[in-house]
Amino acid sequence: MNATANTVPNFASDQEVRWCPGCGDFAILAQMKKVLPTLGVKPENTVVVSGIGCSSRFPYYLETYGMHGIHGRAPAIATGLKRTRPDLQVWVVTGDGDALSIGCTHLLHALRRNVDIKILLFNNRIYGLTKGQFSPTSLPGLVTSSTPMGTAHEPLHPLSIALASNATFVARSVDTNAKHLGEVLRRAAAHRGSAFVEIYQNCHIFNDGAFDFAKNPAIRDDHIVAIAHGEPLVFGKNRDKGIRLDVAGPEVVTLGGEYNEPDLLVHDEKADTNTIAQMIAGMRHPLMPEAIGVLRDVDRPTHNDLMRDKTPDPKSRETAVNRLLHGGETWTVA
Amino acid sequence: MTYVVTENCIKCKHTDCVSVCPVDCFYEGENMLVINPEECIDCGVCEPECPVEAIKPDSEPDIETWLALNTELAGIWPVITEQKEPPTDAAAWKDAENKLTLLSREPAKV
Ligand code: SF4
Ligand code: SF4
Ligand code: SF4
Numbered sequence: 488m489n490a491t492a493n494t495v496p497n498f499a500s501d502q503e504v505r506w507c508p509g510c511g512d513f514a515i516l517a518q519m520k521k522v523l524p525t526l527g528v529k530p531e532n533t534v535v536v537s538g539i540g541c542s543s544r545f546p547y548y549l550e551t552y553g554m555h556g557i558h559g560r561a562p563a564i565a566t567g568l569k570r571t572r573p574d575l576q577v578w579v580v581t582g583d584g585d586a587l588s589i590g591c592t593h594l595l596h597a598l599r600r601n602v603d604i605k606i607l608l609f610n611n612r613i614y615g616l617t618k619g620q621f622s623p624t625s626l627p628g629l630v631t632s633s634t635p636m637g638t639a640h641e642p643l644h645p646l647s648i649a650l651a652s653n654a655t656f657v658a659r660s661v662d663t664n665a666k667h668l669g670e671v672l673r674r675a676a677a678h679r680g681s682a683f684v685e686i687y688q689n690c691h692i693f694n695d696g697a698f699d700f701a702k703n704p705a706i707r708d709d710h711i712v713a714i715a716h717g718e719p720l721v722f723g724k725n726r727d728k729g730i731r732l733d734v735a736g737p738e739v740v741t742l743g744g745e746y747n748e749p750d751l752l753v754h755d756e757k758a759d760t761n762t763i764a765q766m767i768a769g770m771r772h773p774l775m776p777e778a779i780g781v782l783r784d785v786d787r788p789t790h791n792d793l794m795r796d797k798t799p800d801p802k803s804r805e806t807a808v809n810r811l812l813h814g815g816e817t818w819t820v821a
Numbered sequence: 822m823t824y825v826v827t828e829n830c831i832k833c834k835h836t837d838c839v840s841v842c843p844v845d846c847f848y849e850g851e852n853m854l855v856i857n858p859e860e861c862i863d864c865g866v867c868e869p870e871c872p873v874e875a876i877k878p879d880s881e882p883d884i885e886t887w888l889a890l891n892t893e894l895a896g897i898w899p900v901i902t903e904q905k906e907p908p909t910d911a912a913a914w915k916d917a918e919n920k921l922t923l924l925s926r927e928p929a930k931v
Binding site: 499504506508509510511513514516517662663665689691702704 | 822841843844845860862863864865866868869902
């Protein structure tokens with residue numbers, strides 16, 4: 488070891504990065520390379536687990552431990568790892584197909600168990616790696632190679648699913664919104680328990696512009712609302728619009744006339760129930776501005792906390808396994 | 822890693838690159854553009870857009886001077902986010918060599 492080496496660890500690996508030119512994944516990788524060295528966790532104590540898809544190439548590009556797992560199963564692999572090596576910081580990188588088609592139930596159960604892992608879901612609303620078929624988050628009508636007449640069905644909404652699974656940390660950001668994404672990633676890392684982050688990621692090749700409303704500097708301020716704990720939901724290029732909670736749900740109001748800032752919904756990411764967070768997650772383009780930021784950040788015992796006292800010592804586990812294996816018939820077939 | 826703008830851009834300034842960069846990290850001088858290496862996410866989409874092949878990855882040999890120049894000038898020039906018309910004499914300068922001496926360090930007039 489070189490004793491004079493830079494003390495800030497470098498998380499960039501020597502692998503050639505293989506995504507299409509212009510892919511939003513580059514922006515997320517750039518942020519992760521900036522954020523990881525600031526977390527105080529050494530590269531050798533950091534693990535990135537992925538499934539299958541363009542996003543799942545992530546582990547190769549970071550100089551940490553990593554595992555390119557099987558399709559949709561990254562949360563299961565990460566759960567086992569965190570259970571046996573609680574000292575490691577474990578990240579899961581997945582996409583809309585990997586996490587919400589193939590591995591949807593793994594995702595739900597990791598979140599409900601509050602496994603202390605950080606799950607980043609790159610949502611590009613398309614299957615990129617397999618060359619552009621519709622995904623479970625594709626919007627109705629999207630013409631893809633597997634839906635020449637346009638997709639027929641309603642999409643899944645990652646934030647709503649995470650909240651319904653009682654995830655203790657739920658957030659959203661945008662690939663190229665560097666400052667915002669960096670801050671959300673830092674918050675996710677700091678959270679004790681499952682952290683779920685949906686990242687709007689542009690697939691430059693097969694679904695270009697899917698998040699134009701949230702990315703294009705000319706229009707985005709009127710279509711996204713950056714939420715912050717304790718702050719009213721104000722948005723708009725001139726910060727002249729806000730979200731008010733009406734009996735029928737959240738509604739957009741213009742400030743300065745009938746309504747002003749004190750009338751607006753004030754964001755509470757620590758709320759006991761996730762009812763309001765679900766309403767915020769339910770605000771969808773083009774009817775409503777979409778929220779970016781941390782929707783929910785609450786404390787609950789983690790999976791390891793809950794399991795700690797229940798871990799059988801290796802000896803009694805052996806006995807239990809033996810009993811199971813040599814237990815004879817459970818029932819008799821007549 | 823980052824991409825950098827090199828000599829060929831001087832007095833050409835086609836700005837095709839600007840329209841494709843997803844993070845708006847091009848900065849504009851009077852007769853050249855540069856990339857801010859701190860902001861560039863290495864996506865590589867601008868490289869083939871440049872009609873005069875001025876954009877190169879910083880893994881190319883002998884790129885250090887240009888990397889330093891991009892870093893320095895990005896700090897003092899204004900950001901450019903939309904494509905504009907190239908200078909009328911751009912074509913004439915396309916294949917000229919040793920254009921570095923012609924570089925203006927002045928920021929673009931906006
Ligand atoms: S197919 Fe889409 S998501 Fe995959 S690397 Fe290419 S641009 Fe990125
Ligand atoms: S396209 Fe090439 S020549 Fe034109 S401004 Fe960009 S780098 Fe310069
Ligand atoms: S490589 Fe990508 S991020 Fe960097 S300057 Fe080119 S287009 Fe912009």
